[in-house]
Amino acid sequence: MRGIERIILESNTFKLVSREYQNESSVIKLNNGYKIGDKKIAVIAGPCAVENKKQLFECVEFVKNAGASVIRGGAFKPRTSPYSFQGLEKKGLELLALVREKTGLPVITEVMCPENVDLVASYADILQIGTRNMQNYPLLKKVGKVNKPVLLKRGMSATIEELLLSAEYIVSNGNSRVILCERGIRTFETMTRNTLDLSIIPIVKSLSHLPIVVDPSHATGKRELIEPMAKAAVAAGADGIMVEVHPNPDDALVDGKQSLGHADFYKLMHGLIPVVRAVGREI
Ligand code: PEP
Ligand code: MN
Numbered sequence: 001m002r003g004i005e006r007i008i009l010e011s012n013t014f015k016l017v018s019r020e021y022q023n024e025s026s027v028i029k030l031n032n033g034y035k036i037g038d039k040k041i042a043v044i045a046g047p048c049a050v051e052n053k054k055q056l057f058e059c060v061e062f063v064k065n066a067g068a069s070v071i072r073g074g075a076f077k078p079r080t081s082p083y084s085f086q087g088l089e090k091k092g093l094e095l096l097a098l099v100r101e102k103t104g105l106p107v108i109t110e111v112m113c114p115e116n117v118d119l120v121a122s123y124a125d126i127l128q129i130g131t132r133n134m135q136n137y138p139l140l141k142k143v144g145k146v147n148k149p150v151l152l153k154r155g156m157s158a159t160i161e162e163l164l165l166s167a168e169y170i171v172s173n174g175n176s177r178v179i180l181c182e183r184g185i186r187t188f189e190t191m192t193r194n195t196l197d198l199s200i201i202p203i204v205k206s207l208s209h210l211p212i213v214v215d216p217s218h219a220t221g222k223r224e225l226i227e228p229m230a231k232a233a234v235a236a237g238a239d240g241i242m243v244e245v246h247p248n249p250d251d252a253l254v255d256g257k258q259s260l261g262h263a264d265f266y267k268l269m270h271g272l273i274p275v276v277r278a279v280g281r282e283i
Pocket of ligand 2: 048244
């Protein structure tokens with residue numbers, strides 16, 4: 001047309017993570033061959049924070065025998081207060097590597113800044129980006145260049161589109177192994193720590209090929225709500241759950257109120273079986 005020199009197409013939405021780009025659901029293969037996003041529901045379990053060897057190993061032995069497929073444990077902890085326990089840092093990573101050696105199970109742990117990505121990636125099987133860092137773009141770009149899967153938690157005030165755009169940062173930087181995680185969002189409700197947005201599961205499933213897991217511990221802040229919300233997540237189509245477990249939840253240094261004791265974790269695993277079967281999946 002007269003007066004138009006050229007047209008520049010600019011997109012501000014996600015592409016590589018969309019179903020339009022790839023219709024088939026992604027199955028994320030860990031370096032040890034374990035898969036997330038296939039028929040089997042992933043159960044990621046372990047303490048909020050690695051506190052010491054005894055706590056971690058007691059917990060891991062229990063959750064492994066009860067059927068957990070991935071071990072979680074924070075070494076670098078993003079705490080609201082600077083006076084709270086900040087994690088064992090490198091020592092925590094070393095303990096997690098020992099856990100993998102001893103159990104053969106993959107381990108996931110959080111990385112909070114670009115400078116620590118190579119260090120954490122040298123110990124962990126999956127890198128966790130926490131809710132507070134979902135829009136830390138230098139961090140997203142850096143984990144996009146690493147050859148390890150990334151579990152990306154939804155920002156506590158982020159829309160679903162913003163979560164998918166953050167995933168797009170990782171994938172467009174070269175790392176296609178992204179697992180999304182709903183961990184509750186901030187609302188006016190005070191009875192729970194956050195509000196679990198279950199509707200994200202079918203929405204993400206229709207918009208994106210990436211797998212999505214649900215963290216009912218951080219979503220509710222209350223251990224008695226973990227089992228019903230985990231069941232609801234599986235019923236709604238989640239590819240897995242991430243649950244905090246501690247040998248003595250009432251003595252936990254971090255997030256004890258939303259951590260299951262061993263007996264309750266066992267009960268959860270059994271309680272999930274009929275729901276998992278009802279949706280045609282396995283555990
Ligand atoms: C965690 O998984 O321990 C954690 C800090 O989670 P979030 O980033 O969802 O608060
Ligand atoms: Mn926690």
